[in-house]
Amino acid sequence: MRGLAAVAALALLAVAGCAKPARDDLYVLMPGQDGKTGVLSVESGGQQAVLDQPYAAARVKEPGRVEAGTVTEQEARQAFSAALAAQPGRPTSFILYFLEGRDELTPESKQVIGSILAEIARRPAPEIIVIGHTDRVGTVPYNDALSLRRAERVRDELIKAGIPAESIRVAGRGEREPLIPTPDEVPEPRNRRVEINVR
Amino acid sequence: MGPARGAPREAADPEETSMSRPSVSLVVSAFLVTVLPVWVTAEEAGHVKVAKGAVQIERTGEKLPAMVGAPVQPGDVVTTGPDGSVGITFLDNSLLSAGPNSVLSIDRFAFDSTTHQGSFESSLKQGTLAVVSGKLAKQSPEAMRVRTPAAVLGVRGTEFLVRTGDSKN
Numbered sequence: 001m002r003g004l005a006a007v008a009a010l011a012l013l014a015v016a017g018c019a020k021p022a023r024d025d026l027y028v029l030m031p032g033q034d035g036k037t038g039v040l041s042v043e044s045g046g047q048q049a050v051l052d053q054p055y056a057a058a059r060v061k062e063p064g065r066v067e068a069g070t071v072t073e074q075e076a077r078q079a080f081s082a083a084l085a086a087q088p089g090r091p092t093s094f095i096l097y098f099l100e101g102r103d104e105l106t107p108e109s110k111q112v113i114g115s116i117l118a119e120i121a122r123r124p125a126p127e128i129i130v131i132g133h134t135d136r137v138g139t140v141p142y143n144d145a146l147s148l149r150r151a152e153r154v155r156d157e158l159i160k161a162g163i164p165a166e167s168i169r170v171a172g173r174g175e176r177e178p179l180i181p182t183p184d185e186v187p188e189p190r191n192r193r194v195e196i197n198v199r
Numbered sequence: 200m201g202p203a204r205g206a207p208r209e210a211a212d213p214e215e216t217s218m219s220r221p222s223v224s225l226v227v228s229a230f231l232v233t234v235l236p237v238w239v240t241a242e243e244a245g246h247v248k249v250a251k252g253a254v255q256i257e258r259t260g261e262k263l264p265a266m267v268g269a270p271v272q273p274g275d276v277v278t279t280g281p282d283g284s285v286g287i288t289f290l291d292n293s294l295l296s297a298g299p300n301s302v303l304s305i306d307r308f309a310f311d312s313t314t315h316q317g318s319f320e321s322s323l324k325q326g327t328l329a330v331v332s333g334k335l336a337k338q339s340p341e342a343m344r345v346r347t348p349a350a351v352l353g354v355r356g357t358e359f360l361v362r363t364g365d366s367k368n
Contacts, residue, residue, distance in 0.1 A: 038356025
């Protein structure tokens with residue numbers, strides 16, 4: 001008799017368990033900061049939802065049960081407030097331009113150094129990636145060396161301004177990645193540049 | 200984004216240079232520091248940029264406090280306490296941040312900074328996660344996957360939120 005009661009109690013529990021969803025999963029597609037919204041597919045036990053609108057959402061209450069819907073911006077921000085607050089700063093980049101054939105910044109670009117330093121200063125554990133480029137005047141090896149010299153020149157400026165050397169990486173890409181594509185041996189000031197990525 | 204959007208500038212990230220010289224001695228790397236980046240190891244996937252409250256990184260059985268600036272490696276499991284949250288910037292510029300009571304496993308991270316190919320697989324075992332995808336997902340829609348105990352997420356770009364866990368009583 002007692003055994004039967006236990007079985008009945010277990011059965012009741014099982015029914016109650018079924019009524020309550022096993023999981024509390026929520027997946028939300030957010031609008032991109034650049035105004036574009038991406039696409040997120042949510043697959044669970046052979047069921048799939050494709051989210052492609054801002055605040056489109058999928059809930060999974062048990063594996064294999066995907067319910068598509070939407071949430072409001074407020075709901076999303078509330079449910080994920082701590083995760084969103086902990087989001088690292090977006091990586092950003094700057095471009096500095098150089099005088100032809102030299103590792104000397106243009107006067108305009110010298111003015112930009114200050115805002116780069118400010119950007120670095122307001123980031124925790126900043127990483128700085130300095131990449132030198134040239135236009136297509138000169139040989140490939142010459143431009144490889146020139147691009148690296150330009151990057152190192154910018155790095156030295158940053159170090160002089162107090163940025164720790166170990167947080168900076170440099171690379172020279174020569175004439176391989178022109179901002180403005182040109183035939184060989186064409187001078188193009190916009191390609192004589194160094195990009196500084198800060199993250 | 201910067202002014203050079205669309206240009207293949209990211210290809211110049213010099214991680215390969217350092218990865219191709221894993222055995223460079225300290226003395227030599229000190230000498231080369233002006234030319235070669237020495238602080239990016241092949242094992243590195245990203246860095247902690249934000250850490251609030253209790254945050255730990257479990258790595259090969261050890262529990263390390265996740266301080267701002269700490270490297271994150273493939274295989275790491277990042278956990279947050281009831282008051283904890285953490286934000287990580289990865290080498291491909293992906294941003295992952297987790298709220299309290301979260302368990303985030305970095306299952307795989309490989310990024311070729313020249314081609315932007317590779318893969319990034321992570322699992323949120325429980326908790327909340329905000330993701331901004333980076334260059335890997337931009338290069339290939341197959342490159343980034345996020346798993347939870349109940350679902351697999353395919354990422355074709357940009358920003359999304361994940362919450363997973365048993366339903367509360």
